[in-house]
Amino acid sequence: xxxxxxxxxxxxxxxxxxxxxxxxxxxxxxxxxxxxxxxxxxxxxxxxxxxxxxxxxxxxxxxxxxxxxxxxxxxxxxxxxxxxxxxxxxxxxxxxxxxxxxxxxxxxxxxxxxxxxxxxxxxxxxxxxxxxxxxxxxxxxxxxxxxxxxxxxxxxxxxxxxxxxxxxxxxxxxxxxxxxxxxxxxxxxxxxxxxxxxxxxxxxxxxxxxxxxxxxxxxxxxxxxxxxxxxxxxxxxxxxxxxxxxxxxxxxxxxxxxxxxxxxxxxxxxxxxxxxxxxxxxxxxxxxxxxxxxxxxxxxxxxxxxxxxxxxxxxxxxxxxxxxxxxxxxxxxxxxxxxxxxxxxxxxxxxxxxxxxxxxxxxxxxxxxxxxxxxxxxxxxxxxxxxxxxxxxxxxxxxxxxxxxxxxxxxxxxxxxxxxxxxxxx
Amino acid sequence: xxxxxxxxxxxxxxxxxxxxxxxxxxxxxxxxxxxxxxxxxxxxxxxxxxxxxxxxxxxxxxxxxxxxxxxxxxxxxxxxxxxxxxxxxxxxxxxxxxxxxxxxxxxxxxxxxxxxxxxxxxxxxxxxxxxxxxxxxxxxxxxxxxxxxxxxxxxxxxxxxxxxxxxxxxxxxxxxxxxxxxxxxxxxxxxxxxxxxxxxxxxxxxxxxxxxxxxxxxxxxxxxxxxxxxxxxxxxxxxxxxxxxxxxxxxxxxxxxxxxxxxxxxxxxxxxxxxxxxxxxxxxxxxxxxxxxxxxxxxxxxxxxxxxxxxxxxxxxxxxxxxxxxxxxxxxxxxxxxxxxxxxxxxxxxxxxxxxxxxxxxxxxxxxxxxxxxxxxxxxxxxxxxxxxxxxxxxxxxxxxxxxxxxxxxxxxxxxxxxxxxxxxxxxxxxxxxxxxxxxxxxxxxxxxxxxxxxxxxxxxxxxxxxxxxxxxxxxxxxxxxxxxxxxxxxxxxxx
Numbered sequence: 065x066x067x068x069x070x071x072x073x074x075x076x077x078x079x080x081x082x083x084x085x086x087x088x089x090x091x092x093x094x095x096x097x098x099x100x101x102x103x104x105x106x107x108x109x110x111x112x113x114x115x116x117x118x119x120x121x122x123x124x125x126x127x128x129x130x131x132x133x134x135x136x137x138x139x140x141x142x143x144x145x146x147x148x149x150x151x152x153x154x155x156x157x158x159x160x161x162x163x164x165x166x167x168x169x170x171x172x173x174x175x176x177x178x179x180x181x182x183x184x185x186x187x188x189x190x191x192x193x194x195x196x197x198x199x200x201x202x203x204x205x206x207x208x209x210x211x212x213x214x215x216x217x218x219x220x221x222x223x224x225x226x227x228x229x230x231x232x233x234x235x236x237x238x239x240x241x242x243x244x245x246x247x248x249x250x251x252x253x254x255x256x257x258x259x260x261x262x263x264x265x266x267x268x269x270x271x272x273x274x275x276x277x278x279x280x281x282x283x284x285x286x287x288x289x290x291x292x293x294x295x296x297x298x299x300x301x302x303x304x305x306x307x308x309x310x311x312x313x314x315x316x317x318x319x320x321x322x323x324x325x326x327x328x329x330x331x332x333x334x335x336x337x338x339x340x341x342x343x344x345x346x347x348x349x350x351x352x353x354x355x356x357x358x359x360x361x362x363x364x365x366x367x368x369x370x371x372x373x374x375x376x377x378x379x380x381x382x383x384x385x386x387x388x389x390x391x392x393x394x395x396x397x398x399x400x401x402x403x404x405x406x407x408x409x410x411x412x413x414x415x416x417x418x419x420x421x422x423x424x425x426x427x428x429x430x431x432x433x434x435x436x437x438x439x440x441x442x443x444x445x446x447x448x449x450x451x452x453x454x455x456x457x458x459x460x461x462x463x464x465x466x467x468x469x470x471x472x473x474x475x476x477x478x479x480x481x482x483x484x485x486x487x488x489x490x
Numbered sequence: 491x492x493x494x495x496x497x498x499x500x501x502x503x504x505x506x507x508x509x510x511x512x513x514x515x516x517x518x519x520x521x522x523x524x525x526x527x528x529x530x531x532x533x534x535x536x537x538x539x540x541x542x543x544x545x546x547x548x549x550x551x552x553x554x555x556x557x558x559x560x561x562x563x564x565x566x567x568x569x570x571x572x573x574x575x576x577x578x579x580x581x582x583x584x585x586x587x588x589x590x591x592x593x594x595x596x597x598x599x600x601x602x603x604x605x606x607x608x609x610x611x612x613x614x615x616x617x618x619x620x621x622x623x624x625x626x627x628x629x630x631x632x633x634x635x636x637x638x639x640x641x642x643x644x645x646x647x648x649x650x651x652x653x654x655x656x657x658x659x660x661x662x663x664x665x666x667x668x669x670x671x672x673x674x675x676x677x678x679x680x681x682x683x684x685x686x687x688x689x690x691x692x693x694x695x696x697x698x699x700x701x702x703x704x705x706x707x708x709x710x711x712x713x714x715x716x717x718x719x720x721x722x723x724x725x726x727x728x729x730x731x732x733x734x735x736x737x738x739x740x741x742x743x744x745x746x747x748x749x750x751x752x753x754x755x756x757x758x759x760x761x762x763x764x765x766x767x768x769x770x771x772x773x774x775x776x777x778x779x780x781x782x783x784x785x786x787x788x789x790x791x792x793x794x795x796x797x798x799x800x801x802x803x804x805x806x807x808x809x810x811x812x813x814x815x816x817x818x819x820x821x822x823x824x825x826x827x828x829x830x831x832x833x834x835x836x837x838x839x840x841x842x843x844x845x846x847x848x849x850x851x852x853x854x855x856x857x858x859x860x861x862x863x864x865x866x867x868x869x870x871x872x873x874x875x876x877x878x879x880x881x882x883x884x885x886x887x888x889x890x891x892x893x894x895x896x897x898x899x900x901x902x903x904x905x906x907x908x909x910x911x912x913x914x915x916x917x918x919x920x921x922x923x924x925x926x927x928x929x930x931x932x933x934x935x936x937x938x939x940x941x942x943x944x945x946x947x948x949x950x951x952x953x954x955x956x957x958x959x960x961x962x963x964x965x966x967x968x969x970x971x972x973x974x975x976x977x978x979x980x981x982x983x984x985x986x
Contacts (some may be wrong), residue, residue, distance in 0.1 A: 117700035120723035153853045173750065208700055209669050224948040225941065230853040232666060232703050232885045232925035234655045237949050241700025242667065262750035285610055289633050291724050293790060378692040382610045406692055436690040451763055455695045460686045464696040470955035471948060483694040
């Protein structure tokens with residue numbers, strides 16, 4: 065039963081989950097942008113809040129919902145708006161699943177440039193709102209590098225467009241980038257235009273192991289001057305290597321460097337040979353199509369756990385190996401996008417909150433000292449206040465609050481959840 | 491030579507009052523005598539940038555040498571309610587550094603150092619006044635380069651590139667400025683110093699670096715920039731494709747993209763420009779060609795010949811031929827340097843064809859290139875003006891150059907109208923009114939053709955929040971209402 069009362073949280077199950085155990089006071093699944101506008105205006109009139117939802121994969125991401133409001137399911141806004149494949153761009157509504165979009169792109173042997181875990185459920189809008197990406201970011205960039213146009217529903221109930229449908233465009237402020245990774249706090253993404261690229265015709269994953277991380281780090285450094293041009297450079301601690309590997313024949317329980325190479329068959333084969341020549345190392349190569357895709361997927365899915373505590377640290381690439389070596393391998397499975405300085409940490413079983421706080425703060429201190437940070441992507445709700453899920457506060461958050469204030473002055477959009485909102489609660 | 495650019499916003503009142511003596515005194519106290527220009531004869535050169543139609547002299551030009559000095563100048567301007575604008579080399583083609591009502595120009599050309607280069611972590615920290623190509627020169631021997639390479643890269647500054655989100659020929663494959671900026675040190679419009687983003691990517695919070703790049707000075711003055719550095723290509727082929735018609739050449743571009751080939755660059759030069767460029771640089775472009783394409787592919791050597799063959803077949807299918815195939819391992823090879831020098835210096839050669847011209851910047855979907863080129867051909871006939879073309883075809887980013895005689899008022903009028911028509915056609919074809927030059931003061935009146943009132947209101951809300959009072963870079967980027975630039979319809983006469 066949809067309630068107009070926004071003064072208190074409804075009892076579970078309410079009108080469905082909002083995340084972190086909190087429930088929706090109302091739930092809507094608008095079929096048109098105009099319906100979405102009506103929902104937003106009505107919710108604003110009630111003094112409630114709008115919690116946009118797609119595949120509901122990131123409901124527990126960030127801080128708990130700040131105040132009672134409506135769950136707004138975007139999955140009925142799932143049309144392809146325009147796919148001029150020869151332009152290598154695609155415009156879709158936000159509620160389309162990533163898998164459905166990829167199936168569309170497959171017809172023209174094209175692909176999205178960023179990877180999204182659980183593509184059957186994840187929506188384009190959710191992927192953009194959380195700025196999710198995977199190992200291929202090293203070669204293909206992040207969602208911010210793919211998006212060229214965005215439409216979003218503001219707190220005032222109007223749809224605003226930014227960017228456009230052409231690959232080069234400097235008219236107006238860059239709403240596409242601003243909305244990407246904003247976790248629905250500036251507006252509800254309704255539509256996006258993305259750059260796409262041809263699918264490579266061949267792919268190989270080099271699996272190189274060592275008893276310690278140092279020789280692998282040397283290979284990572286050498287890639288900066290190598291003739292090999294990988295799409296992905298992943299560094300795994302022994303626990304992570306064991307966690308991911310599902311293929312027979314690959315060595316586990318060792319430090320592992322995975323180098324992903326894509327292109328046409330000739331250039332992939334040449335690069336694998338060249339990597340062997342340059343490093344003088346022995347390694348395994350996964351390149352059969354039925355094996356290489358599952359391994360790529362395994363490397364991506366690592367960041368979704370399941371684990372009682374999942375974190376991501378950002379560092380300078382040169383500090384990744386030392387950071388990984390400083391982690392207790394009995395407690396953390398850790399995998400880095402080593403070329404980009406991003407480390408995903410999955411806690412192994414059996415943590416208490418106190419242990420988590422201590423481990424997170426100590427790892428975070430290392431990252432922060434290096435100009436980076438450490439975000440908790442997933443943990444029990446009860447741990448969130450002490451774990452400071454968005455990491456060390458940053459100097460530019462005050463600037464970000466001005467942006468938020470300009471676009472959502474009453475805090476209607478996904479309140480309470482995003483970076484910097486801890487301070488606002490106090 | 492007057493280079494006229496269209497969509498003129500003629501302001502009836504652009505006072506260039508002399509700064510009051512106390513402002514000059516305060517600035518001099520902050521920056522020293524050598525850091526302040528206020529004499530009329532010294533200020534004249536700053537009355538416009540690469541967009542020479544609208545002119546307005548700043549009351550005073552400040553030359554800070556540090557972030558602290560920039561912040562102090564900005565605070566002073568705030569305290570006194572004086573408009574101010576940052577400026578680099580002044581190569582803006584869209585009046586990005588114009589101060590229509592006078593004020594303080596903050597000239598950043600003395601903040602031009604490379605502060606740090608880190609090869610392992612592939613970044614550099616630079617000051618905003620650093621000339622674009624100097625960074626790549628500083629990176630010689632590292633195997634790295636800074637990817638955005640505007641044609642003006644020997645003159646333009648990286649701070650200016652950040653302001654406009656500048657592009658260049660190689661952005662087709664490697665992305666524009668925003669794809670390479672990790673963070674900036676910003677002096678906000680109120681004079682606070684804040685780091686936006688930083689050395690390390692993926693910081694929690696909004697993508698404020700993404701918002702800042704392309705702000706055209708409206709969010710403050712950028713005083714340091716962390717740029718990501720790109721690997722030099724392993725190898726490449728630069729093909730010169732020759733066509734008998736413009737239509738064939740741009741159709742070939744669409745075919746190449748549609749075939750799933752992602753070149754590093756595809757540049758189109760038409761016959762008018764070929765002759766001008768050839769006269770100036772003697773590269774050896776065929777003078778009888780109606781159009782040529784410079785098509786560059788790069789990557790792993792093992793894949794290049796096949797890709798070059800695929801491109802050759804597409805070119806031949808459009809009745810074109812490959813006149814040169816430059817195989818290279820570094821971008822230092824003489825023939826490679828020569829062809830790109832010819833391309834990037836093309837605007838400098840146009841003066842040989844016409845004393846006056848206006849260069850436009852528009853974008854269409856790549857598959858719509860044949861339509862927009864046909865439209866421009868018709869516009870050329872309709873308005874009785876020659877239009878030359880040299881542009882980033884692979885991105886759909888056109889730069890029609892309209893040739894006219896500035897002494898003929900009717901020609902000026904026709905040039906401006908032709909420009910406006912072409913930009914309107916870009917919008918109709920699903921494109922945009924600027925791919926890389928910016929909106930500046932020049933194109934503000936085009937914004938309502940591209941964006942709805944709701945879109946513009948959201949942008950204006952951001953502008954107000956981050957530039958309260960609007961003293962910083964006034965009348966730029968976003969129509970804010972109530973000022974002279976917006977009140978005038980586009981396509982006005984150029985002043986005689």
